[in-house]
Amino acid sequence: MAREKGAALSRLQSAARLSRTALASRLLDHGFYAGQDQIMLALALEDGQTPGQLASRLGVRPPTITKTINRLQAQSFLDKRASENDARQAHVFLTESGRDAIKAIEKSVRKTEKQALKGLDKKEQKTLSKLLARIEGNLSGNPRQIDMMDDAEDDE
Structure with a gap:
């Protein structure tokens, strides 16, 4: 029996899409939209990064990060502060409610992983x-x- 060309890649893409959808649904219950969790978790690992550092770490373009940071700031999860060394540069920090939300994000990730690996x-x-x-x-x-x-x- 001939194997369908691209079957492995198709399965990989499908699994990735389904896992993102399942995680997005859980995160939405906590008020987070797609991609916001990645920024929050990156800041939980290293608070005070610049938008450029976050974009590089997450493999996305700076304008995308800026839009998401602004939304998270409006939701009171993040705070932007000017750099002490360079006033043109901003650093992004988790707020108290942002730090509290990390637990909900991590729980959502764990539940989704548990579901995927069942x-x-x-x-x-x-x-x-x-x-x-x-x-x-x-x-x-x-x-x-x-x-x-x-x-x-x-x-x-």
Whole structure:
């Protein structure tokens, strides 16, 4: 039986789309729109980044980040402050309610991941994670990403 060309890529795209939709639905229950969670989580890891740093870290264009930051600021989750070194540069910080919202975002991510991985044992989950890292490395042109992922998992 001949394998359908592009079947793996089609499945990958479908799984990605469905996982984004499931996560977006959970996040919307907490007042977040698509993409806002990524900015919030990036700031939870390193607060006070510039919009340019966030755009680079998340792989999106600066105008997209600026629009999302402004919306999150209007929702009182973020605060922008001028840089002490360069008044033209702003730094973005989580507010108190933004820090509180991180827990809801992380819970939404955990629930979505649990739903997506239902029926896979720990070994299958680890294998899937390694395979996805390899695909990411192939598509990003950064095969080092794969090696680092493998090394990190070997340490566990």
